[in-house]
Amino acid sequence: MLAAVTQGKERVALVDVPEPPQPGPGEVLLRPEAVGICGSDLHLVAGELAVVGNATFPRVQGHELSATIEAVGVGCRPELEPGQRVALWPLRPCGECYPCRIGRPNVCANFSLYGVHVDGGLQERLVVPQRHVFPVDVDRPAVAALVEPTSIAMRAVNRARIESGEPVVVFGAGPIGQVCTLAALDRGARVLVVDLVTERLERSRAFGADVLTWTDRGSVVAAATEWAGGDVPVSLDCSGAADAVLAGIEMASRAGRVVLVGMSGAAVPAPVVTFVAKELDVLGVSVCQADEFAQAVSLVERYQDAMAALISHEFPFERTADALAFAMEHPTEVMKVVINL
Numbered sequence: 001m002l003a004a005v006t007q008g009k010e011r012v013a014l015v016d017v018p019e020p021p022q023p024g025p026g027e028v029l030l031r032p033e034a035v036g037i038c039g040s041d042l043h044l045v046a047g048e049l050a051v052v053g054n055a056t057f058p059r060v061q062g063h064e065l066s067a068t069i070e071a072v073g074v075g076c077r078p079e080l081e082p083g084q085r086v087a088l089w090p091l092r093p094c095g096e097c098y099p100c101r102i103g104r105p106n107v108c109a110n111f112s113l114y115g116v117h118v119d120g121g122l123q124e125r126l127v128v129p130q131r132h133v134f135p136v137d138v139d140r141p142a143v144a145a146l147v148e149p150t151s152i153a154m155r156a157v158n159r160a161r162i163e164s165g166e167p168v169v170v171f172g173a174g175p176i177g178q179v180c181t182l183a184a185l186d187r188g189a190r191v192l193v194v195d196l197v198t199e200r201l202e203r204s205r206a207f208g209a210d211v212l213t214w215t216d217r218g219s220v221v222a223a224a225t226e227w228a229g230g231d232v233p234v235s236l237d238c239s240g241a242a243d244a245v246l247a248g249i250e251m252a253s254r255a256g257r258v259v260l261v262g263m264s265g266a267a268v269p270a271p272v273v274t275f276v277a278k279e280l281d282v283l284g285v286s287v288c289q290a291d292e293f294a295q296a297v298s299l300v301e302r303y304q305d306a307m308a309a310l311i312s313h314e315f316p317f318e319r320t321a322d323a324l325a326f327a328m329e330h331p332t333e334v335m336k337v338v339i340n341l
């Protein structure tokens with residue numbers, strides 16, 4: 001069978017690899033159908049291995065995966081049957097470290113991800129333990145592949161404790177910002193999305209969000225505060241840009257929540273007194289837990305058309321290397337690139 005193997009920096013090749021064995025007890029054999037490409041994939045291809053938690057080459061990428069079940073080992077949940085379309089929850093926690101012991105496996109100190117630290121979906125067959133697969137009832141495999149990025153949005157709105165009617169300011173209108181927007185709107189929140197790129201904001205507007213083009217920090221804080229009616233209870237950063245994070249901290253109301261989803265190495269020089277005087281909750285978001293993955297399945301099932309609108313480019317499996325190169329070379333033009341197997 002074929003696998004797209006990232007052999008080294010900017011070296012991706014389709015190679016013949018052995019078929020996996022039949023699934024053992026509690027395992028399923030998957031036939032991958034669609035794989036979404038995201039920023040962490042591009043870091044990996046670029047050879048920035050430390051950015052994605054010390055990954056190694058060679059690696060079969062693909063952590064945003066939809067697949068059909070081809071065979072089921074003994075002892076799996078009855079809903080898992082051959083032919084069933086599923087989405088892959090890629091998180092592999094250790095189960096023993098402090099966060100694992102207190103029920104926060106999504107921030108396990110020793111976690112690995114399918115498609116990043118162990119081989120993932122860009123191959124014709126894959127065996128995984130049954131706990132990693134969730135049935136998903138959507139027509140298009142490419143849309144089902146969006147469950148994984150959506151699961152991060154579910155984690156974000158849960159961490160943010162977003163309630164109906166609350167104004168929420170989202171920074172960054174890339175795929176994660178868009179699915180966070182959709183998840184917050186689904187909770188009944190009012191959402192203002194801020195980005196530099198007008199075309200990206202148009203997609204958020206189509207979902208029902210208000211939009212604001214980024215100019216400078218002071219203007220954005222003033223405009224967002226006015227939009228919210230004087231108090232911004234929740235700011236949610238999906239950009240990782242220091243100035244956006246600072247704007248989110250500055251605009252957050254007293255007793256507000258500042259939620260950080262976008263990842264970067266940027267330092268944020270905010271005055272300590274801001275956090276103390278406003279009693280801010282600063283909430284990081286890293287991947288998600290199993291129940292949130294199930295919530296993401298539900299959101300994708302209910303918003304299939306909106307989700308499909310996020311897929312900007314599709315490539316066949318044979319052109320995996322081109323798909324990754326295209327995503328790297330067109331960062332603002334690309335929303336979500338999906339590879340169909």
Ligand SMILES: [Zn+2]
Pocket residue numbers: 037038039040063064149
């Ligand atoms: Zn991803």
Ligand SMILES: [Zn+2]
Pocket residue numbers: 093094095096097098099100105108109110111
């Ligand atoms: Zn752990």
